[in-house]
Amino acid sequence: MTVDQDVLTETRPVPTEPVSTATVVAYAAAGVLLFAWFLFGWLVQRQGFVASVGETAGTGFGLLLLIAIVGTVRQNRR
Numbered sequence: 001m002t003v004d005q006d007v008l009t010e011t012r013p014v015p016t017e018p019v020s021t022a023t024v025v026a027y028a029a030a031g032v033l034l035f036a037w038f039l040f041g042w043l044v045q046r047q048g049f050v051a052s053v054g055e056t057a058g059t060g061f062g063l064l065l066l067i068a069i070v071g072t073v074r075q076n077r078r
Helices: 021-044 049-077
Strands: none
């Protein structure tokens, strides 16, 4: 009787670049602006809680899509 074993080779993770302070500040500013956009829609425009959450979520997903596109373009230039 034989036992077949797969030999796993250990791969080292590729070191990633650290996130810059400017990127962290930009993400924090975007989060604060999204929260302010939510409060503006809910309290000033009185469009309802669910509508304000949906509008803010849509805006946030749009920003994430934009960030992904810019990141892809920057990665392909290297």
